[in-house]
Amino acid sequence: MDVITLKDCRKALIAALWFMFLTFPLLVIKVNTTENLVIWRWHNLLYVGVAAGSASLLTSIFRGLHDRKREQQRHQEKVIHISLTERFFSNPVVSRPVLAAGALFFLIFPLLFSTYQVNIMTTALMYVVLGLGLNIVVGVAGLLNLGYVAFYAVGAYTYALLNMHFGVGFWVALPLGGIMAALFGILLGFPVLRLRGDYLAIVTLGFGEIILLVLKNWAEFSQGPGGISNISRPGFFGMEMSMATTLNYQYYLTIAMVLLTIFVINRLQNSRIGRALFALREDEIACQAMGIDKTTIKLTAFALGATWAGLAGVLFAAKNAYVNPDSFTFLESAMILCIVVLGGMGSIVGVIIGALILILLPEYLRAFSDYRMLAFGALLVIMMVFRPQGIVANIRRSYHKKDSAP
Amino acid sequence: MSTEPILSVRGLTMEFGGIRALDKLDLQIYPGQIAALIGPNGAGKTTFFNCLTGIYMPTAGELHLSPPEQPGRRLNGLKPNQVTEAGLARTFQNIRLFPGMTVLENVMIGRHCRTKAKIFGAILRNPGTRKEEKETVDISMALLAKVGLADVADEFARNLPYGAQRRLEIARALATEPLLLLLDEPAAGMNPQETQNLTSLIRNIRDEGLSILLIEHDMKLVMSLSDYIFVVDYGRKIAEGTSEEVRINPVVIKAYLGEEVEYA
Ligand SMILES: Nc1ncnc2c1ncn2[C@@H]1O[C@H](COP(=O)(O)OP(=O)(O)OP(=O)(O)O)[C@@H](O)[C@H]1O
Ligand SMILES: [Mg+2]
Numbered sequence: 001m002d003v004i005t006l007k008d009c010r011k012a013l014i015a016a017l018w019f020m021f022l023t024f025p026l027l028v029i030k031v032n033t034t035e036n037l038v039i040w041r042w043h044n045l046l047y048v049g050v051a052a053g054s055a056s057l058l059t060s061i062f063r064g065l066h067d068r069k070r071e072q073q074r075h076q077e078k079v080i081h082i083s084l085t086e087r088f089f090s091n092p093v094v095s096r097p098v099l100a101a102g103a104l105f106f107l108i109f110p111l112l113f114s115t116y117q118v119n120i121m122t123t124a125l126m127y128v129v130l131g132l133g134l135n136i137v138v139g140v141a142g143l144l145n146l147g148y149v150a151f152y153a154v155g156a157y158t159y160a161l162l163n164m165h166f167g168v169g170f171w172v173a174l175p176l177g178g179i180m181a182a183l184f185g186i187l188l189g190f191p192v193l194r195l196r197g198d199y200l201a202i203v204t205l206g207f208g209e210i211i212l213l214v215l216k217n218w219a220e221f222s223q224g225p226g227g228i229s230n231i232s233r234p235g236f237f238g239m240e241m242s243m244a245t246t247l248n249y250q251y252y253l254t255i256a257m258v259l260l261t262i263f264v265i266n267r268l269q270n271s272r273i274g275r276a277l278f279a280l281r282e283d284e285i286a287c288q289a290m291g292i293d294k295t296t297i298k299l300t301a302f303a304l305g306a307t308w309a310g311l312a313g314v315l316f317a318a319k320n321a322y323v324n325p326d327s328f329t330f331l332e333s334a335m336i337l338c339i340v341v342l343g344g345m346g347s348i349v350g351v352i353i354g355a356l357i358l359i360l361l362p363e364y365l366r367a368f369s370d371y372r373m374l375a376f377g378a379l380l381v382i383m384m385v386f387r388p389q390g391i392v393a394n395i396r397r398s399y400h401k402k403d404s405a406p
Numbered sequence: 407m408s409t410e411p412i413l414s415v416r417g418l419t420m421e422f423g424g425i426r427a428l429d430k431l432d433l434q435i436y437p438g439q440i441a442a443l444i445g446p447n448g449a450g451k452t453t454f455f456n457c458l459t460g461i462y463m464p465t466a467g468e469l470h471l472s473p474p475e476q477p478g479r480r481l482n483g484l485k486p487n488q489v490t491e492a493g494l495a496r497t498f499q500n501i502r503l504f505p506g507m508t509v510l511e512n513v514m515i516g517r518h519c520r521t522k523a524k525i526f527g528a529i530l531r532n533p534g535t536r537k538e539e540k541e542t543v544d545i546s547m548a549l550l551a552k553v554g555l556a557d558v559a560d561e562f563a564r565n566l567p568y569g570a571q572r573r574l575e576i577a578r579a580l581a582t583e584p585l586l587l588l589l590d591e592p593a594a595g596m597n598p599q600e601t602q603n604l605t606s607l608i609r610n611i612r613d614e615g616l617s618i619l620l621i622e623h624d625m626k627l628v629m630s631l632s633d634y635i636f637v638v639d640y641g642r643k644i645a646e647g648t649s650e651e652v653r654i655n656p657v658v659i660k661a662y663l664g665e666e667v668e669y670a
Contacts, residue, residue, distance in 0.1 A: 264529050267528055267529050267531065268528050268529065271535075271539070272528065272538075272539070273524070273528050275511055275514060275515055275518075276515065276518055278504070278507060278511075279507065282505060282506055282507060283502050283503070283504055283505075285461065285486075285502060286498065286502035286504065287504075288486035289459060289461070289487075289496055290487075290515050290516050290519070290578065291487045291490035291491055291516075291518050291520075292487055292519070294485075294487070394506070396506075396507060396511060396560075396562070398508070398560045399510055399514070400543055400560075
């Protein structure tokens with residue numbers, strides 16, 4: 001078998017032409033409306049053709065090599081296939097120092113980098129919390145929720161409104177935001193109890209839009225599209241802080257939040273409730289036949305997931321001191337879902353890595369910001385083809401051996 | 407044999423649109439009995455299990471569970487999880503394990519309805535929760551040992567061979583501490599050696615005080631194991647009795663082998 005066959009070349013050519021055709025209106029034609037001019041950017045067509053062609057060729061080669069490896073493995077005796085990431089995380093001698101180094105890095109991050117970087121990192125960490133929360137619903141319980149950002153909005157507006165009307169501080173609003181979001185989670189949970197898969201996705205999508213529309217249009221309640229400003233920043237025993245200190249403080253606050261999230265979710269996953277959630281995703285009927293109440297466990301999943309979005313929402317409102325409905329569009333839900341899918345459904349470490357990649361990369365690759373969505377799409381498609389389980393596959397823990405770390 | 411049946415079913419009827427899958431079925435199972443439900447393909451056996459365990463809502467009929475020395479309970483209208491809590495546990499004809507969970511976790515799920523830990527217990531891991539969790543693991547490991555799967559406890563359930571998956575389903579059902587165990591074709595796809603082991607496993611379970619109702623096509627297994635046999639065809643009970651009685655019943659032979667038997 002050759003590495004490249006004629007068939008591959010033809011496929012690459014077709015792919016190139018097809019992509020050139022598809023992207024033609026977008027990348028080649030540019031209309032200058034002020035001077036009524038059409039600018040033809042033919043060079044772009046060349047780029048697209050070359051890129052699509054070579055991408056197609058590369059996949060073919062990769063596939064070929066992959067298949068060949070498979071073939072070889074099948075001929076050998078039983079090959080136990082354990083991926084690198086799994087080996088890494090199941091071996092404490094290797095993973096402990098790496099994790100420790102990572103922890104240290106995040107701890108001294110504000111000392112090493114500018115406030116601008118700290119700010120970006122804070123945002124990324126907030127997405128870690130959001131990703132971990134959605135991971136409970138989508139990754140663990142297998143309930144596709146496309147309106148997750150609604151709970152984020154509930155948290156943010158809970159703080160914003162309480163602060164505006166009653167001057168409620170951050171620390172009081174934080175648990176309230178979580179609780180409010182959990183209540184909304186249950187509110188959404190009830191009507192969708194019987195739904196699965198696509199139908200569930202559509203209803204949750206609608207739910208997200210409803211919340212967004214309410215926030216936009218019910219001006220007496222939410223101040224409309226203009227949003228709410230001058231929200232108090234989180235306090236620290238009433239201390240006066242400079243701008244830089246505030247940013248650093250928020251950074252550490254978010255770090256604390258991430259740690260809390262990881263701690264809680266890790267414990268939940270390895271518990272009676274966590275196992276029931278996972279069983280729900282695996283087989284709903286068997287799950288019920290084992291004595292698990294489907295209603296309770298689904299509502300639990302929605303409420304648990306929503307709680308973290310609510311907490312992150314309060315944090316978000318406090319960090320920006322300003323909220324408006326534009327921060328809670330469907331795009332945001334899609335982003336968080338990408339984090340979970342890319343990182344690895346059901347895996348805590350995976351979601352953290354996914355969040356950092358998806359939030360930080362666009363920040364540091366601003367030059368390509370126009371192609372951000374294109375790159376996301378491509379990234380997801382590639383992941384689904386070559387590694388559907390995500391960057392870090394979900395590893396089940398061993399319960400009965402004493403040497404296994406929790 | 408005790409006088410009071412542990413499970414009594416009266417006039418159970420199940421219709422799917424125009425199809426009557428079960429037709430006024432009556433059936434009693436006594437404590438400590440191994441009963442078998444047999445019948446040709448499509449006779450309605452699995453449908454019977456689904457009605458019993460709350461997966462289907464029967465069109466008509468009375469389902470009653472009366473464990474010895476405990477108040478009786480009507481099973482009609484209970485949700486599947488409530489039926490399991492009441493003491494009925496089942497396996498599935500088309501295996502329904504949790505494939506992405508480990509073998510041990512599969513059995514631990516069975517403990518769900520007999521344990522209590524809530525969200526805050528799980529987060530705080532207070533002594534009560536820890537104790538319960540340890541008990542769950544211990545009981546589950548013991549059950550795995552019983553069905554001969556202890557050494558693969560950490561494998562993914564999907565990686566087990568077929569016969570082992572069936573045994574895992576039994577262990578998982580036992581973890582719910584049932585009074586009556588419902589087995590839907592437990593020997594399907596097993597080789598003779600595995601079937602042999604299964605036979606003694608089922609006997610052991612009965613000897614520990616459970617009642618068992620099994621659906622099975624393997625007649626050798628049914629005849630050697632069952633104290634009492636019910637035969638259904640087209641959703642109707644056509645015969646019942648001990649294995650000797652059923653074996654020679656002309657109606658049963660006709661249902662299984664077709665008309666020509668009469669003239670042979
Ligand atoms: N959900 C359903 N909807 C419509 N018809 C059904 C449904 N479930 C079962 N049936 C019908 O009921 C009849 C009995 O089916 P059932 O699965 O109970 O048979 P069975 O005795 O278990 O057969 P087998 O030995 O092949 O497992 C069949 O005709 C089947 O098509
Ligand atoms: Mg059947």
